[in-house]
Amino acid sequence: MISIAKAPALNRVLLDANNTEVVITSTNGSGFYFRALIYVDDVLFDEQGWSRKDSYTASKDLVKLYNAYFETVLNIYVENGLTEQTHLKKKIKITIEEKSLATDSVVASVDLPVFYFMYNVNPIHFDDTTKVQILGLTPPVVRVPDNGKIIFPFYVKAEAETATVELKDNFGNIINTQTTEVFTGKKVFIYSFDLTPVVLIKDTLYFELNIVCGLKSVTKMYRLIRFPDFKVKEIYFKNNFGYYIPAYFDGELEIQDSLKIDDYQEADGSSVIYEINEEAAYTINTGSLLQDERAIVNQITTSHEVLFKVNNDWRKIQTTTKKILEYRDKKHLYAQDLTFSFVKNGKVSNYYDVIAPDWDDNDFLPNDWLT
Structure with a gap:
């Protein structure tokens, strides 16, 4: 007989890069082994032999079980909206079979409670019983210019409820509202809004974004970049949960090119260049940050x-x-140089036009474009 000593509870939502230990015990002793059949979204994903740490017990950590197989969607801002995200949350079903070493036949089996894994890169505490929480946007205040985009993912646990996102300026004027349909369950949404067409009141200083579900609400503040020192730079970064978030800095941008020349010497002593690799170094200063x-x-x-x-x-x-620089006493304004590199003469596919002809900056960008 097989029994489950430790496993995720039914319908839990867990993070894939966090430790998830499963412990299985059996009344049968030596001469038997465990075989795990792992299904992802109801499709067989893997079969694993789980070795026993003693004659009766097997322990398996499912950390990063599906991590390499999640497909993150690389996209720049497309349009205003509130859309459910399902590609980075997977249903996990595991059946444990106990087999005889002598006959390789199944003598017992047990199903673990169905649970879900969400993609993450770095381990972080996550409680799926929390009703509303923003995913992977940690600053209490985010800077944004008057033509910037507000994009953030969030998690909701609803009970026959809606989730509403409301964006207001510091005068309390509602700029945008988005609401989901009524649902029950644990879902992830991403909210997107472009400030460009919004006519702002003269003394607008910040925006307040509220996510409301039932009696629970979460607020994120966006501070307006009013007097930039230099032209505002926009970058996108993939956060810990696999979503692409815009960030804006008004510091100085510097670009330097470096060249690596590969050559060989011919019999007559002359040098022949056969490859020149060009790499650009980008230094983006954040400007003053509180x-x-x-x-x-x-x-x-x-x-x-x-x-x-x-x-x-x-x-x-x-x-x-x-x-x-993480912290310094008596320092209230921070400026940081962020450095990046980019290979200018990198690989380019001959199938460029076939893959995605006539794409523009607001379209989804295939990974092939960026390598």
Whole structure:
């Protein structure tokens, strides 16, 4: 007989990169082994042999079970809206079979309660019983220009309720409202809004964004960049939950090119160049950030993917920032140089026009474009 000593509870939503231990016991001793059949979204994903740590018990950590197989959607702002995100949340069903070593036949089996894994990169505390929570946008205050985009993902646990997002200015004027249909369950949504067409009142200082579900609400503040020192730079970074978030800085931008020349020497002593590799180094200064704004710097420098517009095309740039200032006594304004690199003569597919002809900056960008 097989029994479950430790496993996720029914319908729990857990993070894939966090530790998830499963412990199985059996009344049968030596001469038997466990085989795990793992289904993702009701399709068989993997079969694993779970070795026993003693004659009766097997323990398995499911950390990053599906991490390499999640497909993040690389997109720049498309249109205003509130849309459900299902691609980074997967249903997990596991059946444990106990087999005889002698005959390889199944002598017993048990199904673990069905649960869900959400994509994440770095382990972080997550409580799926929380009614409303923003996913992977940590600064208490986010900076945005008057032509910027507000984009953020959030998680909701509803009981025959709607989720409503309301954007207001500091005078209490409602700028935008989006509401889901009534639903029951645990869902992830992404909210997008472009400030460009909005006519702002002269003394607008900030925006307040409220997410409401039932009696629970969560607020995120957006501070308006009013007097930029330089032209505002827009970048997108992939956050810890796999969503692409815009960030805006008004510091100085510096671009330097470096060349690596590969050549060989011919028999007559002359040198022949056969390849020149060109790499651009980007230094983006954040401009002055208040203490409640600066957490965005850490999110960008630890992000695995950052996008920046190069020659009017969005390109993936590699972060090369080695250290950031976390805190200093009596310091209230922070400015940080963020450094990135970009290989100018990288690989280009011959199927460029076939893959996505006539795409513009607001369309989804296939990964092939950015390598």
